[in-house]
Amino acid sequence: MQRTAIAALLVFGFASAQAQDKPAPPPIWKQGIPKSMEKSTLAPHAAKMTETPAADIPISRLKLPKGFKVEIWATGVPGAREMALGDKGKIYIGTRIIGRVYEVTDQGDKRTSRVVVDKLTQPSGVAFQGGSLYVMAIDRALRYDGIEDNAAAQAVDMTDKFALPPQQHHNWKYLAFGPDKKLYVTFGSPCNICEPPPEYGQIRRYSPDGSGMEVIARGVRNSQGFDWNPKTGELWFTDNGRDWMGNGGPQDELNRLSKVGLNFGFPYCHANGIVDRDYKKKDPCKGVTKPVALMGPHAAALGVKYYTGDMFPAAYKNTMFVARKGSWNRDRKFGYDVVNVRPSADGKSAKVTPFLTGFLDSKKNEFWGRPAFVQQLRDGSLLVADEQLGALYRISYSK
Amino acid sequence: MRQHGPGRWVLLLAALFVSLAHGQAEERARVCAGCHGADGNSLASGVPSIAAQPGVFLENYLVLTREGLRGSDVMQNLLKGVPDADIVQLARHYSVLPSRPTPGARDKALYARGRSLATSSRCGSCHTPSYRGQQQMPRLAGQREEFLLEAMRAYRGSGRPGGDTIMAAALYGVGDADLKALAHFLAQSR
Numbered sequence: 001m002q003r004t005a006i007a008a009l010l011v012f013g014f015a016s017a018q019a020q021d022k023p024a025p026p027p028i029w030k031q032g033i034p035k036s037m038e039k040s041t042l043a044p045h046a047a048k049m050t051e052t053p054a055a056d057i058p059i060s061r062l063k064l065p066k067g068f069k070v071e072i073w074a075t076g077v078p079g080a081r082e083m084a085l086g087d088k089g090k091i092y093i094g095t096r097i098i099g100r101v102y103e104v105t106d107q108g109d110k111r112t113s114r115v116v117v118d119k120l121t122q123p124s125g126v127a128f129q130g131g132s133l134y135v136m137a138i139d140r141a142l143r144y145d146g147i148e149d150n151a152a153a154q155a156v157d158m159t160d161k162f163a164l165p166p167q168q169h170h171n172w173k174y175l176a177f178g179p180d181k182k183l184y185v186t187f188g189s190p191c192n193i194c195e196p197p198p199e200y201g202q203i204r205r206y207s208p209d210g211s212g213m214e215v216i217a218r219g220v221r222n223s224q225g226f227d228w229n230p231k232t233g234e235l236w237f238t239d240n241g242r243d244w245m246g247n248g249g250p251q252d253e254l255n256r257l258s259k260v261g262l263n264f265g266f267p268y269c270h271a272n273g274i275v276d277r278d279y280k281k282k283d284p285c286k287g288v289t290k291p292v293a294l295m296g297p298h299a300a301a302l303g304v305k306y307y308t309g310d311m312f313p314a315a316y317k318n319t320m321f322v323a324r325k326g327s328w329n330r331d332r333k334f335g336y337d338v339v340n341v342r343p344s345a346d347g348k349s350a351k352v353t354p355f356l357t358g359f360l361d362s363k364k365n366e367f368w369g370r371p372a373f374v375q376q377l378r379d380g381s382l383l384v385a386d387e388q389l390g391a392l393y394r395i396s397y398s399k
Numbered sequence: 400m401r402q403h404g405p406g407r408w409v410l411l412l413a414a415l416f417v418s419l420a421h422g423q424a425e426e427r428a429r430v431c432a433g434c435h436g437a438d439g440n441s442l443a444s445g446v447p448s449i450a451a452q453p454g455v456f457l458e459n460y461l462v463l464t465r466e467g468l469r470g471s472d473v474m475q476n477l478l479k480g481v482p483d484a485d486i487v488q489l490a491r492h493y494s495v496l497p498s499r500p501t502p503g504a505r506d507k508a509l510y511a512r513g514r515s516l517a518t519s520s521r522c523g524s525c526h527t528p529s530y531r532g533q534q535q536m537p538r539l540a541g542q543r544e545e546f547l548l549e550a551m552r553a554y555r556g557s558g559r560p561g562g563d564t565i566m567a568a569a570l571y572g573v574g575d576a577d578l579k580a581l582a583h584f585l586a587q588s589r
Contacts, residue, residue: 039524041527097463
């Protein structure tokens with residue numbers, strides 16, 4: 001009887017913790033797997049959510065062009081994704097499954113970290129403007145005023161203002177403030193392949209208080225990174241290609257938003273004009289803006305930042321660094337690196353060159369780290385967030 | 400439905416909580432044994448077996464439960480303040496212990512129905528064709544039948560938060576009779 005009592009407690013506990021009233025969506029995982037791939041054992045790689053000590057990080061395996069060096073800058077931030085730089089130099093870091101936002105403080109010889117907020121549902125999006133930290137989870141939008149000086153700053157809940165749709169899949173957010181001081185936010189398509197409901201598959205911008213929402217890009221599958229060209233002010237963004245169409249792709253995209261309202265093709269037209277196998281319509285690529293660069297098959301090109309600093313050689317100025325977290329839906333693993341992307345003068349094409357490599361052992365088809373996002377520091381060095389090992393690496397240059 | 404057991408259990412749980420928060424990993428394992436069985440093979444109704452579960456699954460489960468993002472109230476309380484290093488050790492400890500299931504008698508018809516459903520639902524594509532689990536996906540083979548059934552019912556109703564929404568989606572609209580067959584087949588699997 002006593003056994004039964006505790007058993008009941010356990011089982012009902014499972015059912016009651018974080019109960020959600022909304023019905024589950026239909027089984028999205030069934031979409032897009034063809035008969036021929038039904039036996040495939042490919043699956044997303046497991047996240048690691050415990051701290052990894054610096055001694056367990058094989059940093060010496062990383063390779064960079066001559067003159068650059070990489071060091072472990074901070075550890076103890078499991079699940080680290082998008083980073084935002086505070087006005088006074090603190091770094092704020094979003095996560096997905098572990099539900100935390102971190103603050104990392106540079107103490108000169110070492111870095112300390114603390115958890116700003118936890119127990120959120122995939123609070124991956126962080127941005128900083130005017131002394132305030134903005135955090136977006138699937139179902140929450142929070143603002144922390146004056147947080148760099150006041151660790152006890154309480155959240156201002158702005159959830160009601162932002163009209164966040166309920167589905168989780170591909171709706172962990174990336175956000176950043178644009179040159180127009182507006183807050184730009186991604187809303188992914190809640191599937192591998194589907195005709196997304198109207199509030200998904202897009203990039204939006206808002207005034208910082210959540211008013212004045214505009215959809216600025218459509219036909220987006222899952223964008224997890226964007227930045228503005230420092231010369232033209234145009235928005236450039238990454239977008240991940242669909243799964244279960246084979247090892248070759250369709251490749252991830254790097255897109256340029258030359259004007260508001262462009263359509264980037266999902267779900268009918270992928271990459272450089274690959275027609276979807278499952279969702280068909282007449283003239284699927286008509287009116288679709290093609291990518292500036294292809295970022296590799298299943299590469300998971302996430303964070304993208306223009307380099308504007310003075311530390312790296314002048315040739316890197318106003319080029320992009322793109323973190324490719326690495327593939328799962330592909331037999332031979334691909335990505336697991338940071339690449340440099342140099343746009344052409346007219347912005348219509350771009351050249352992709354390896355930059356930070358060594359996370360992937362191609363012979364063994366094994367990886368040890370997953371570079372997911374990049375952030376330039378004020379001294380011109382570049383931080384890379386390793387989501388797998390919960391660490392930040394710093395890349396610097398000297399002649 | 401947050402329930403509290405008889406007073407005796409509350410006291411015992413309080414005691415367990417104290418030892419989990421302050422003990423070493425080995426001591427912590429003894430606390431786990433109180434419900435999950437000395438070797439991680441549960442003999443208690445509704446309590447899952449944790450032996451031979453993939454280490455990554457156990458580690459993730461323990462972290463997310465400590466963070467208050469999944470798991471029962473009991474497990475959340477037990478794990479409060481447990482450091483990452485101890486969680487890594489506990490996960491490793493149970494992942495290498497052998498599975499010794501003690502399912503009841505097999506109902507041949509129910510078993511066959513469950514096997515066919517598991518195949519058509521492609522459970523094996525994540526949990527492996529032997530249903531022994533891998534990486535972040537738990538072992539289902541030899542798990543306690545009533546636990547599997549309750550867990551699947553909770554997933555189906557979206558009442559059970561997991562690492563993500565995949566299980567809620569996979570079980571969307573599956574009827575109770577089918578869940579019973581699945582639970583029976585998986586509990587009987589080795």
